[in-house]
Amino acid sequence: MTQAVRVHGYGGPEALICEELPRPSPGQHEVLIRQEAVGLNFIDVYYRTGIYKLPTLPAVIGMEAAGIVEAVGAAVDQWKPGDRVAYPSQLGAYASHRAIAEDLVVRIPDAIDAPTAAAIMLRGLTVQALLRQVHRLEAGQTILVHAAAGGVGLLLCQWAAHLGATVIGVVSTERKAELARVHGAAHVIVGLDDLPARVRRITGGALLPVVYDSVGRDSFLASLDCLAPRGLMVSYGNASGEVIGVALSQLAQRGSLYVTRPKLMTFIAKRTALEQAAAELFDVVTSGAVRVEIGQRFPLSRVADAHRALEARATTGSTVLIPD
Numbered sequence: 319m320t321q322a323v324r325v326h327g328y329g330g331p332e333a334l335i336c337e338e339l340p341r342p343s344p345g346q347h348e349v350l351i352r353q354e355a356v357g358l359n360f361i362d363v364y365y366r367t368g369i370y371k372l373p374t375l376p377a378v379i380g381m382e383a384a385g386i387v388e389a390v391g392a393a394v395d396q397w398k399p400g401d402r403v404a405y406p407s408q409l410g411a412y413a414s415h416r417a418i419a420e421d422l423v424v425r426i427p428d429a430i431d432a433p434t435a436a437a438i439m440l441r442g443l444t445v446q447a448l449l450r451q452v453h454r455l456e457a458g459q460t461i462l463v464h465a466a467a468g469g470v471g472l473l474l475c476q477w478a479a480h481l482g483a484t485v486i487g488v489v490s491t492e493r494k495a496e497l498a499r500v501h502g503a504a505h506v507i508v509g510l511d512d513l514p515a516r517v518r519r520i521t522g523g524a525l526l527p528v529v530y531d532s533v534g535r536d537s538f539l540a541s542l543d544c545l546a547p548r549g550l551m552v553s554y555g556n557a558s559g560e561v562i563g564v565a566l567s568q569l570a571q572r573g574s575l576y577v578t579r580p581k582l583m584t585f586i587a588k589r590t591a592l593e594q595a596a597a598e599l600f601d602v603v604t605s606g607a608v609r610v611e612i613g614q615r616f617p618l619s620r621v622a623d624a625h626r627a628l629e630a631r632a633t634t635g636s637t638v639l640i641p642d
């Protein structure tokens with residue numbers, strides 16, 4: 319049997335039902351993974367509530383995990399039982415065992431344990447895409463990073479600082495501000511009030527070339543106000559709700575701004591791109607340039623509590639779920 323968490327109908331955390339299901343067996347081109355750790359991501363909330371639609375109901379949600387290959391399909395020759403692997407961004411991760419296409423997983427370096435791998439696959443590859451592909455961050459640039467003490471946030475602050483950028487983080491509490499500071503944010507702003515003015519006080523009057531905004535509805539316009547003419551707004555998440563109804567003239571008025579709404583899958587859809595991005599991610603983690611902060615661990619059976627904490631802004635860094 320396998321322990322799995324399914325959504326039978328969209329709703330609150332109580333919609334997450336922990337069940338015993340038959341253990342999957344790997345198809346021809348699949349590996350069966352015994353999952354040691356599963357990453358909790360904000361996108362799981364979007365799938366649970368129905369902001370993002372599931373292909374069928376009921377469905378196992380969750381996007382990333384790490385573990386050990388237990389069995390392989392008849393046509394698989396690149397993996398064998400005992401290999402340590404992880405994957406990002408594939409719906410169906412909230413389970414103790416999972417069969418998944420062999421091309422969707424990557425090998426975990428020996429120096430990275432399973433909880434750490436589960437904490438960084440989706441979030442760390444997102445940061446790789448944001449800093450190296452959506453915009454190639456240059457040393458000397460000053461950027462604004464929302465939710466700077468969150469899972470993506472702490473990785474983003476450190477990786478950007480490692481690339482030589484100056485990071486201004488935005489968080490909601492002093493405790494989170496301290497955490498962002500020790501993870502690479504040179505300056506931290508608490509709260510969204512008067513955001514552009516506070517940015518200008520830090521920079522000596524200058525506005526910014528790039529803003530990374532995962533908060534969405536509550537912060538979008540304030541973020542635009544922090545951008546210099548021809549600056550880039552990277553709106554990559556909806557933690558406070560979706561951004562809708564913004565007139566394009568708002569971009570013109572602020573000086574011909576650019577906006578992008580990236581999603582990770584676009585950047586790792588090809589196997590070679592996934593491998594290259596994962597190699598870069600593993601490099602910055604194993605070298606110590608980026609430290610992985612697992613702020614919370616929950617048993618998989620208590621995933622509803624984990625969702626409650628994430629939505630209540632009570633988590634910091636990454637959260638992992640451990641199959642019971």
Ligand code: NDP
Nearest residue numbers: 359360465468469470489490532555556557558581582631
């Ligand atoms: P976080 O750990 O960052 O948690 C979300 C944080 O958002 C909270 O801790 C909180 O920080 C902030 N926040 C602001 N307003 C709200 C609100 N109304 N409700 C809840 N939280 C709020 O989560 P993740 O690291 O998992 O994800 C970060 C963001 O990145 C998410 O928006 C996610 O969707 C996005 N993402 C996008 C991807 C893509 O491909 N585009 C891939 C991966 C993640 P504070 O209290 O400091 O404000």
